Amino acid sequence: MFHYKLYYFDVRGSAEPIRMLFALAGEKFEDYRVNDEEWTTMKAKMPNGRMPVLEINGLQIAQSASILRYLAEKFGYTGKTLIEKAQVDACYEEFRDFRYEIHRFITVLRGKRPGDVKEAYLKWYVPAKKRLFNFLEIMLRKNGTGFLVGDSVTYADLVIAEYMNVLFRERPNELDAFPEV
Template identity: 35%
Template sequence: MSKYKLTYMNFRARAEAARMLFFMKGVEFEDIIIEDGTWLDVKHTFPLGQIPVLEVDDVIITQTRPLTRYLGREFGYYGETNLEAAQIDSIMDVCDDIHVAAQPIYKYDGAGMAGEFDAKKYEVENAEVLKEYREVIVPGFLSQLQTLFLMNKNDDGYFVGKEITIADLYYFATFDYVEIYKKDMFAGFPKMAALYKKIMAHDKVAEYLKKTDYGNNPMDQYK
């Protein structure tokens, strides 16, 4: 059995799908948390100066999607065929684009999440980019994801096939993050809202959400 070590901060977002995979498969891992205000002190110790990072025995895997896909393959959540894996990849890539598009409004300076966060001031200072994100960017990406969902002709299942895959977990983790900025994120997309609720209601996902407590993120005040 391999030894796993996952390093990220004490909130959801980029490492969430990987953490969920460990829980759902029942595989133990060392959950290393970078404490608030310490990132700049340790950033240089990571190969690309980025997290999350997954260590498998003595091998380091960087970047969110590669490490999530690795765990998906290892734990059996990456579809049943190469074709399904390709469909899963398409969905994950769209979700990753959503994270990238959020960067202009998520002004994390690397100094940590210490200090007080003034949600009203943030809203005023970033009104234009927040408006574009809420009214244009998020609906645009949801339209793409809905297109992929419908293309897969899988109304009664998940994104790909009848069983939950890393595509669903990545989607769920992504929109758990999006909700910080847009509470009515699924407005106009009932199928996407239903899929999100279906994933959340999955027995292992629901258990995971009850048992974990990631979220010491000042941005949570913004919800």
């Protein structure tokens, strides 16, 4: 029997799709929410000094993508065929590229980098958003099931749905031009 313990801060963030996988699979896990004070002492004990970290019977796995892929494979949320699995990975990697591309905008938005927020939005966020959302539109329209790949939910659906949930709360009209998404 496996004992799963997920370490992350008391926010949704990159741990939320992991939590969603556990819920979908009906698997019990310890959802350990780390506060800032605890983190200063725990950081050195984490494999890469960051979170999320999934502990399985004492073995630690770092990096949200590694955790997601491991659990998705174990619980059956990677796609049903090798082709579907490759397509799911492609969807997830497109999303990771998008997150990388908008990082400069996010740093301006949060005041960690000098610059005009509107200018940064137009320069970095809008082109990345159009590329990702157009890709998702094509995948969803072509698949026709409401899922990115195949006829059931995958870890890529969860990661992207979590981001869209946050985006929709912050900017509800952002998805107007992308009805499939």
